[in-house]
Amino acid sequence: MSAVPVPYFLVLAAVLFLIGAGGFLLRRNLLVLLMSIELMLNAVNLTLVAFNRLHPQSHGGQIFAFFVVAVAAAEAAVGLAIVLSFFRLRNTVRADEANTLKN
16 A cells, blocks of 8 residues: 655645635634634644655654644634633624624
């Protein structure tokens, strides 16, 4: 069984990133926005690990991907806490109504 070439991983990562960017730009639900950000971060992780396959003696791509996962977990926890508090205040999770928090 042969290994999958790196360009296949890069094309998949580009498709995942574009889906995440489209979801972030087109949707108004805060939970969908957070999921779109997570999808874009996972596309970046796939790219880092794919490029790490070109240099197997160095684990820099995998280590950097690990830190991206850690930051994404922190971002998800803080983001969900903000969405939960926003829902308690306004009874909605639409991003259009988030400008009411300025006061």
